[in-house]
Amino acid sequence: xxxxxxxxxxxxxxxxxxxxxVLNGRAGVRGITRQKVEExxxxxxxxxxxxxxxxxxxxxxxxSFVLPVNDNSFMIGLKREVEAAIxxxxxxxxxxxxxxxxxxxxxxxxxxLEAVMADKPDGVALVAIDEPRVRACVERLxxxxxxxxxxxxxxxxxxxxxxAGIDNIAAGRTAGNLxxxxxxxxxxxxxxxxxxxxxxxxxxxLEGFLSVLxxxxxxxxxxPVMEARDDAGVAEAMVREALRRHVxxxxxxxxxxxxxxxxxxxxxxxxxxxxxxxxHELTTSTREALVDGTIDAVLNQDAGHEVRSAIRVxxxxxxxxxxxxxQERIRIDIFLKDNLP
Amino acid sequence: xxxxxxxxxxxxxxxxxxxxxVLNGRAGVRGITRQKVEExxxxxxxxxxxxxxxxxxxxxxxxSFVLPVNDNSFMIGLKREVEAAIxxxxxxxxxxxxxxxxxxxxxxxxxxLEAVMADKPDGVALVAIDEPRVRACVERLxxxxxxxxxxxxxxxxxxxxxxAGIDNIAAGRTAGNLxxxxxxxxxxxxxxxxxxxxxxxxxxxLEGFLSVLxxxxxxxxxxPVMEARDDAGVAEAMVREALRRHVxxxxxxxxxxxxxxxxxxxxxxxxxxxxxxxxHELTTSTREALVDGTIDAVLNQDAGHEVRSAIRVxxxxxxxxxxxxxQERIRIDIFLKDNLP
DNA sequence: CTGAAAGCGCTTACAG
DNA sequence: CTGAAAGCGCTTACAG
Numbered sequence: 001x002x003x004x005x006x007x008x009x010x011x012x013x014x015x016x017x018x019x020x021x022v023l024n025g026r027a028g029v030r031g032i033t034r035q036k037v038e039e040x041x042x043x044x045x046x047x048x049x050x051x052x053x054x055x056x057x058x059x060x061x062x063x064s065f066v067l068p069v070n071d072n073s074f075m076i077g078l079k080r081e082v083e084a085a086i087x088x089x090x091x092x093x094x095x096x097x098x099x100x101x102x103x104x105x106x107x108x109x110x111x112x113l114e115a116v117m118a119d120k121p122d123g124v125a126l127v128a129i130d131e132p133r134v135r136a137c138v139e140r141l142x143x144x145x146x147x148x149x150x151x152x153x154x155x156x157x158x159x160x161x162x163x164a165g166i167d168n169i170a171a172g173r174t175a176g177n178l179x180x181x182x183x184x185x186x187x188x189x190x191x192x193x194x195x196x197x198x199x200x201x202x203x204x205x206l207e208g209f210l211s212v213l214x215x216x217x218x219x220x221x222x223x224p225v226m227e228a229r230d231d232a233g234v235a236e237a238m239v240r241e242a243l244r245r246h247v248x249x250x251x252x253x254x255x256x257x258x259x260x261x262x263x264x265x266x267x268x269x270x271x272x273x274x275x276x277x278x279x280h281e282l283t284t285s286t287r288e289a290l291v292d293g294t295i296d297a298v299l300n301q302d303a304g305h306e307v308r309s310a311i312r313v314x315x316x317x318x319x320x321x322x323x324x325x326x327q328e329r330i331r332i333d334i335f336l337k338d339n340l341p
Numbered sequence: 342x343x344x345x346x347x348x349x350x351x352x353x354x355x356x357x358x359x360x361x362x363v364l365n366g367r368a369g370v371r372g373i374t375r376q377k378v379e380e381x382x383x384x385x386x387x388x389x390x391x392x393x394x395x396x397x398x399x400x401x402x403x404x405s406f407v408l409p410v411n412d413n414s415f416m417i418g419l420k421r422e423v424e425a426a427i428x429x430x431x432x433x434x435x436x437x438x439x440x441x442x443x444x445x446x447x448x449x450x451x452x453x454l455e456a457v458m459a460d461k462p463d464g465v466a467l468v469a470i471d472e473p474r475v476r477a478c479v480e481r482l483x484x485x486x487x488x489x490x491x492x493x494x495x496x497x498x499x500x501x502x503x504x505a506g507i508d509n510i511a512a513g514r515t516a517g518n519l520x521x522x523x524x525x526x527x528x529x530x531x532x533x534x535x536x537x538x539x540x541x542x543x544x545x546x547l548e549g550f551l552s553v554l555x556x557x558x559x560x561x562x563x564x565p566v567m568e569a570r571d572d573a574g575v576a577e578a579m580v581r582e583a584l585r586r587h588v589x590x591x592x593x594x595x596x597x598x599x600x601x602x603x604x605x606x607x608x609x610x611x612x613x614x615x616x617x618x619x620x621h622e623l624t625t626s627t628r629e630a631l632v633d634g635t636i637d638a639v640l641n642q643d644a645g646h647e648v649r650s651a652i653r654v655x656x657x658x659x660x661x662x663x664x665x666x667x668q669e670r671i672r673i674d675i676f677l678k679d680n681l682p
Numbered sequence: 683c684t685g686a687a688a689g690c691g692c693t694t695a696c697a698g
Numbered sequence: 699c700t701g702a703a704a705g706c707g708c709t710t711a712c713a714g
Contacts, residue, residue: 002431004707015685020709028683047431051392052707055690090343090388173679181523181637212679296522304667326645329682334675338514338553341670345691356701361693369699393691396706 003044011040023048050319054093061094063314064116065151065307066126068103072230072257073283074303075103078127078152081307094311104198106131113137123147123314125164125307128155130200147317149310152301153201161317164310164330166301168201171332172208172255175278178297178334179209179251180217182276188250189221191242191275195230195256205255205280223249228258236261243269254279263289282335290337300333344385352381364389391660395434402435404655405457406492406648407467409444413571413598414624415644416444419468419493422648435652445539447472454478464488464655466505466648469496471541488658490651493642494542502658505651505671507642509542512673513549513596516619519638519675520550520592521558523617529591530562532583532616536571536597546596546621564590569599577602584610595620604630623676631678641674 008019014037021029022037029037040046053059065082068075079098086096101112106129114137116124124141128134128150135158142148142159154163179190192209194202206225213220223246228235235258243249243265252275254262259279263286266274271293279286282300289295309328316323335341349360355378362370363378370378381387394400406423409416420439427437442453447470455478457465465482469475469491476499483489483500495504520531533550535543547566554561564587569576576599584590584606593616595603600620604627607615612634620627623641630636650669657664676682 002707005709006707016708017685017710018683021684024709030683033683049396049434049707050432051434052396052690053709055390055393055396055692055706056708056710058690058709091391093390093392167680170680174677177677177679208679308668327649331672331674331682332680333672334680336515336518338518338549339508339511339673339675341672343691346693347691357692358694358701359699362700365693371699374699390691393706394693396690396708397692397694399693399706 002049003046004049007044008037008040008046011044012036059093061092061123061315061318062119062121063094063096063123063125063311064099064119064121065096065310066099066101066109066112066116066124067151068127069100070103070230073285074257074281075127077283078303078307081304084304085307085311094315096311104129104196106134109134110137113141117141117144117146120144121146122318123149125149125151125310125314127152128160128200130154130156147314149313149317151306151310152303153199156200162310162313162323162328164306164313164328165201166330166332168204169208171280171299172205172210173212174208174332174334175205175253175255175297175299176209176212177216179253179276179278180213180220182278182296183217183220183251185219187248188219189223189246189248190251190253191223191239191246191249192225193235193239193252193254193256193258193262194225194227195258196227197225199256202256209253209255220251228256228261230257232258232261232264234258234261236265239265249275251276252278256280259283259289259295260285263294266294282333282340287340290335290340293337296336298335300335301330302333306330343390344387345390348385349378349381349387352385353377400434402464402656402659403460403462404435404437404464404466404652405440405460405462406437406651407440407442407450407453407457407465408492409468410441411444411571414626415598415622416468418624419644419648422645425645426648426652435656437652445470445537447475450475451478454482458482458485458487461485462487463659464490466490466492466651466655468493469501469541471495471497488655490654490658492647492651493644494540497541503651503654503664503669505647505654505669506542507671507673509545510549512621512640513546513551514553515549515673515675516546516594516596516638516640517550517553518557520594520617520619521554521561523619523637524558524561524592526560528589529560530564530587530589531592531594532564532580532587532590533566534576534580534593534595534597534599534603535566535568536599537568538566540597543597550594550596561592569597569602571598573599573602573605575599575602577606580606590616592617593619598622600624600630600636601626604635607635623674623681628681631676631681634678637677639676641676642671643674647671 005019009016101108110133139159148160149162150160152165226238277295278297280299282298286298313323346360350357442449451474480500489501490503491501493506567579618636619638621640623639627639654664
């Protein structure tokens, strides 16, 4: 049988309370006593039963998710995943809430985080804005002993404990590699449709994309970046304009949101003249476009995985336990029409 | 506060034992009493604390992993992942063991499963061989109330409860799509290197690969399949022979193991004359070949995910709980040199 | 500095 | 058919 605190107490000739003190590193135990207990722990190969400990402590975890109010499919899906997790959390002694803040507004994000801090939760997950004030605020949360996980978009050098999201430079590089290989190789010109260069993920994707093209496919010409602010209408207009202006626009990398607009613009083209298109995030519209051939590949991050991973990590951090890096790595899914889930 | 069994007992005016009987659907409760308790449960919105229940019951889970003895990197890695999970299981009231059986030997697999059944574990995970005797045996295990998960390789129509592995037809289709697009498009010939057509995953990958090529890239010619029995030496010889015989062999899809041999054969070629190569499973050697350009893409299944997923599912089945399909779906990883983990 | 006792939310003999 | 009491492995006041 697995040894319990009773076994340790008996072996060391002390009471349960003393075993507990040693086990939890609490003060008020004589050196010799502590040693006896530690020996018993080691020789019995004791492993604490966390579930029993949590039951005794009445321990519950309290986590807050700070999410941007954003009407794109990905963010809506992300929020839905958090809600689903909340729905499942009743059985798990975990209380979670969602705090919504205006998108791309560092001030609002900081204010929300300050309010959350006053509530002293065990952990906070946030879609970060990479900005000095936000970094400073996260620092304060960490100092207050709150576990911090950035979600989807990371913070530069900061004291967040973990990032639950994809490597966006690698994502951009992957898009560049696929684009280079999918192109016909003669006189190729490629357009990039982005949301905003203010956001770290978009900057990083662009950086990765450009570096692979220049390293491995130097013959490909790249047009100036179109910033459509993740707005489908703007994206549509910009893509139409680009197609009109640049004959031989054979490739488009859409690294932000607003793909509905992009797709509308592309659908008007004859199938043979359509450019190679690589986009991000699998949504109803990108999935459809993948199936009918309007889009050639979709890079995706799985919002459900990100949320579940964030919760696992938050819990581990709250318990001072290690996280399983391999399990928590968020992968860049590459979807072609043939491996859609 | 979350309601407990005490709250229900008080509300219904019964004892804890009766509440427990109703909660666990045990017999020996009068209709009216049961009804009172059920009403209390519903009106209080009671959710059972599984951890507390397991503690009280002294419940431990016992699972067996039946794995083939196989010296390829993937199977070695799979076993290592199970061992890692066993290492972590001490804290989780879970006992797991590994039973090794000769590879590709249905009789031995059945014998091992029968032995496992005598031990009456809560669940079994096995790398299946798709064979009538195995299916019948799995049927018996399921009838004995043992949860069954197939791992990596599935069983045809059978009563296994879950399959923790990738969709191999989709994997083959994905390989076909990438191959078609990566090829230069003029006078292409493609070779397929397989382990054995006796194994279901290999058959399915081939099927998917061929169907995409014939549907979407009909101009590509496909050479007869090389069956190298997952042996690096055999694979090397076969690939060398094929390269010698078929001028214009521009693509190779390696859908089984033995990639070390394939890579050796390819490394002798001048970089410009190397075919497009798509292989399965990220190992030390395929990773290296991806980085140096010998291999163009690697399709991968994450053995760690498969093992952790199998355990989660086994536990859920043992508890009669639903599984989160989206979480347990094993994805086909596509690795290019730019998105290596 | 140390221990006896009660309790977390649930289940299990046992008695009636 | 129903209930009182003890116990799972741990923690927490409280007393000494």
